[in-house]
Amino acid sequence: MSRRRIRLQALRIAIFALAAAFFLVPIGAMFEFSTRGIGVASPRTLSAWAAIPSTPELATAITVSLELALITSLLMLGLLLPTMVWVRLRLPRLNRIVEFICLMPLTVPAIALVVGIKPLYIWISLNFTDSILTLSFAYLILVLPYAYRSLDAGLAAIDLKTLTEAARSLGAGWGTVMLRVVVPNMPAAILNASLLSASLVLGEYTFANLLNYENLQVAIQYVSLVSAGTSIAVAVASLLFAFVLLMILSFAGSRRRRGGRVVPAETPIAPVATVPPSLLAEGS
Amino acid sequence: MTAAGNPAFNAAARPLGGGRRLPLTWLGVVPFFIYVGIFLLLPTAIILAGSLIGPDGSISLSNFEGINKPYMYKSFTNSIEISTISAVLGAIFGALLAYAVATGDPKGFLRRSVMSAAGVVAQFGGVTLTFAFVATIGTEGFVYLWLQQHGIEMYPNGVWFFDLPGLTLIYLYFQIPLMVLVFIPALDGIRPQWREATESLGGNAWHYWRYVAGPLLFPSFLGCTLLLFANAFSAYATAAALLTQGGVIAPLQVQALLTSETGSSAPGLAKALALAMVAVVLVVMSLYALLQRRTSQWLR
Numbered sequence: 001m002s003r004r005r006i007r008l009q010a011l012r013i014a015i016f017a018l019a020a021a022f023f024l025v026p027i028g029a030m031f032e033f034s035t036r037g038i039g040v041a042s043p044r045t046l047s048a049w050a051a052i053p054s055t056p057e058l059a060t061a062i063t064v065s066l067e068l069a070l071i072t073s074l075l076m077l078g079l080l081l082p083t084m085v086w087v088r089l090r091l092p093r094l095n096r097i098v099e100f101i102c103l104m105p106l107t108v109p110a111i112a113l114v115v116g117i118k119p120l121y122i123w124i125s126l127n128f129t130d131s132i133l134t135l136s137f138a139y140l141i142l143v144l145p146y147a148y149r150s151l152d153a154g155l156a157a158i159d160l161k162t163l164t165e166a167a168r169s170l171g172a173g174w175g176t177v178m179l180r181v182v183v184p185n186m187p188a189a190i191l192n193a194s195l196l197s198a199s200l201v202l203g204e205y206t207f208a209n210l211l212n213y214e215n216l217q218v219a220i221q222y223v224s225l226v227s228a229g230t231s232i233a234v235a236v237a238s239l240l241f242a243f244v245l246l247m248i249l250s251f252a253g254s255r256r257r258r259g260g261r262v263v264p265a266e267t268p269i270a271p272v273a274t275v276p277p278s279l280l281a282e283g284s
Numbered sequence: 285m286t287a288a289g290n291p292a293f294n295a296a297a298r299p300l301g302g303g304r305r306l307p308l309t310w311l312g313v314v315p316f317f318i319y320v321g322i323f324l325l326l327p328t329a330i331i332l333a334g335s336l337i338g339p340d341g342s343i344s345l346s347n348f349e350g351i352n353k354p355y356m357y358k359s360f361t362n363s364i365e366i367s368t369i370s371a372v373l374g375a376i377f378g379a380l381l382a383y384a385v386a387t388g389d390p391k392g393f394l395r396r397s398v399m400s401a402a403g404v405v406a407q408f409g410g411v412t413l414t415f416a417f418v419a420t421i422g423t424e425g426f427v428y429l430w431l432q433q434h435g436i437e438m439y440p441n442g443v444w445f446f447d448l449p450g451l452t453l454i455y456l457y458f459q460i461p462l463m464v465l466v467f468i469p470a471l472d473g474i475r476p477q478w479r480e481a482t483e484s485l486g487g488n489a490w491h492y493w494r495y496v497a498g499p500l501l502f503p504s505f506l507g508c509t510l511l512l513f514a515n516a517f518s519a520y521a522t523a524a525a526l527l528t529q530g531g532v533i534a535p536l537q538v539q540a541l542l543t544s545e546t547g548s549s550a551p552g553l554a555k556a557l558a559l560a561m562v563a564v565v566l567v568v569m570s571l572y573a574l575l576q577r578r579t580s581q582w583l584r
Binding site for chain 2: 004008011012015016019022023025026027028029030032033079080082083086087090091094098101104105106107108109110111112113114115116117118119120137138140141144199200203205206209210217220221224231232235238239242243246
């Protein structure tokens with residue numbers, strides 16, 4: 001028995017060590033690369049990092065991507081959350097249809113969806129605006145499956161019917177119900193959905209590139225043609241930023257325990273575990 | 285939107301519905317359906333319809349004949365090849381890692397951090413991921429140079445990194461964490477009592493894996509492998525960043541058709557190709573759902 005335990009422990013340690021090497025070395029190497037000097041024997045330098053703000057292309061792209069992330073998250077909450085609440089309360093028979101539609105983007109690869117959405121964007125840019133912020137509309141479709149999963153988990157954890165009936169019988173309008181009853185009762189799920197959306201948007205490449213917009217990932221690639229060091233520095237920075245976002249998420253997910261049901265500690269990946277995540281994520 | 289549509293809808297429905305509130309109830313979901321109608325269902329319909337409209341404007345299957353060319357065929361087989369290899373390798377290594385995680389403390393720090401990290405890394409892709417590998421084993425990379433200093437040449441037979449083998453290796457970086465995420469629920473479903481039962485009946489480790497745990501885990505393992513396949517098959521950004529040569533795999537072929545002049549003269553072809561990709565993913569995902577359902581029978 002104990003021999004088996006020792007063998008198992010040895011195996012586990014070996015697996016973890018190999019995995020750590022495979023997953024951490026590339027990130028470390030990226031950092032190492034971004035601090036290299038110009039010459040062969042030149043000392044370490046942070047000049048590539050210092051060059052980020054003074055590369056206007058990057059500064060613009062970073063701002064634009066952050067705006068896109070914010071707009072997409074807000075659009076997602078504004079469109080999806082009221083619909084899900086309404087369907088649960090008043091139109092339960094539509095539940096399956098809404099779920100099906102929300103999970104649909106998983107079976108349509110982003111690269112295929114972009115083919116169908118391109119005529120739409122040509123039309124929008126000719127008739128309305130060619131602002132890059134219109135990309136949020138397409139991004140909302142990309143984040144639907146993840147947002148749906150986490151909001152679904154959040155709504156399942158609260159007694160929506162009783163809460164809304166109580167609020168309505170006390171004279172609250174639907175706006176009050178949404179903003180002051182539903183939202184405050186599921187902060188973890190809302191944060192989860194927003195941060196997943198934001199991190200997906202920050203890493204998105206397919207749509208922006210093929211619809212000829214320059215978001216952060218596209219800009220990183222352009223800049224890499226001129227200055228590899230600077231673009232890799234931005235890549236590391238954006239990666240660390242995504243890490244921080246998702247760490248906030250897992251922290252908030254495990255700390256918030258409300259409404260009687262414990263939000264699982266692994267909230268960030270909870271929607272992922274049941275649904276293929278990176279079908280579109282990698283399309284990013 | 286709701287306010288604008290409200291009176292018209294109401295006036296139209298009143299006489300018919302006899303004052304019932306049903307139409308008003310339906311109004312609540314109208315914005316959502318309009319939105320997905322425009323940005324999800326319409327594009328899907330455009331792909332579907334566009335692939336069936338030939339260059340002369342008539343309904344035909346000529347676009348699909350366009351796929352039946354050697355270079356198109358090659359890009360699809362390349363796609364299927366790297367998706368299969370990266371799915372199988374990712375599934376094996378991912379299952380091992382998942383096993384190492386699942387045999388630990390279920391509430392421990394290690395498990396929590398591995399799962400969080402896997403959630404991040406499975407989403408990781410594209411330009412950044414490609415840079416990470418270029419900085420590691422590219423010809424200017426950290427590991428490459430380090431090995432070179434120690435007298436080891438990583439690419440004695442030519443640099444394979446900027447080609448399909450390199451792409452497969454990079455795909456493993458997000459395939460393995462994805463496998464960990466989707467396979468762990470199945471491993472968690474395995475009860476220690478089953479092993480004890482096997483032992484009390486005189487079975488050894490081989491018997492346990494061959495006759496108890498193996499058959500139970502296999503459908504899930506297979507299903508997860510299919511999921512990984514679909515994941516790799518849909519991936520575009522990583523390949524676009526790594527491969528300088530266009531059209532090597534199916535997503536790059538779609539890109540080439542979308543961006544080049546030939547794309548605008550044969551718009552149906554891009555749609556037919558997109559439809560073919562959707563079809564492959566749809567088949568694979570349906571099989572995955574089927575196998576997942578089978579697994580969930582004993583999971584809880």
